[in-house]
Amino acid sequence: MTAPLHEPTADAAPPAAEEAAAVAGKAVQGRSLGRIAWERLKRDKLALLGGAVVLLLVLVAILAPLITKVYGEDPNTYHEDLIDPLMSTPIGSLGGISGDHWFGVEPVKGRDIFARIVHGARVSLLVGFASALVAVVIGTVLGVLAGYFGGWLDALISRVMDLLLSFPQLLFIIALVSVMPNQLLGLTGTGVRILVMILVIGFFGWPYVGRVVRGQTLSLREREYVEAARSLGAGRFYILFKELLPNLVAPIIVYMTMMIPTNILTEAALSFLGVGVKPPTSSWGDMLSSAVAYYQADPMYMVIPGLAIFITVLSFNLFGDGVRDALDPKGTR
DSSP: OOSHHHHHHHHSSOOOHHHHHHHHHHHHOOOOHHHHHHHHHHHHHHHHHHHHHHHHHHHHHHHHHOOOOOHTTTTTOOOOOGTTTTTSBBBSSSSTOSSOOOTTTTTTOOBBHHHHHHHHHHHHHHHHHHHHHHHHHHHHHHHHHHHHHHHHHHHHHHHHHHHHSSSOOOHHHHHHHHOOOSSEEETHHHHHHHHHHHEEEEEEHHHHHHHHHHHHHHHHHOOOOOOOHHHOOOHHHHHIIIIIIIHHHHHHHHHHHHHHHHHHHHHHHHTTTOOOTTSHHHHHHHHHHGGGTTTTTTTTHHHHHHHHHHHHHHHHHHHHHHHHHHHTTTTOO
């Protein structure tokens, strides 16, 4: 019997085996949940477009004073020379749109619409974000307590949620704002109304978050990792903060992104009804309310703030849908 010409050694592996091992090493490379969600979100072009518009709106709201300074127009400066004295409407076509006034001027007073739209974004986004944050904080705390502890505490919190969900929120805000003092907690005028809208909209919004969080908590508290932590002697608050809350972040984020556009619409409705911010503070809803009397003679005065609300709400909804799909562990998109 003849010996093989080339005996394999322990130190050297065949090239094919090395390539297979390298490919296998790449294949089993782990990905975090955040990276998986981001890769899913990147594939949703509409969600990315909505997110880009939302980011642009936030920057516009933050930089509103700088934008109007560079633009050269103040939201409260009158331009009565640009108004037809007989019709009280802007001189020129399309509501007085020109190189100096990109969106035209409003009837009667002649204030620049672009400057008022930019400053109106501050009110709408502030109320939308802040009231959603209030609702999420209250709803998360009470929802987790109700779902985890159960018993009489769950029954009490659930009945409170049912009561608030059946309460006429809009009518309550109108009644409350109308009787609020002009000064409160160091704020005056518009500041008081914005604070009241944030607190009341957030307070009446937390039951929606609370129900979602309670249902998720009821499911999570029976999972194996919670039972394991409990068997190892972990206390209730350790389980709440270390085991349950991290797994509730995804549904909370999704619900918050869906609440913000609803809150923006609520603020616009309140300003439209005359119980929102006080003049001369700019608000999209107040602009729509003022445009009702001039929609035939100057339709652009109604179209522009209406488009601002429409684009803002649509962008938040598109982004919220994308975030929901990206954070869904059962999703395939």
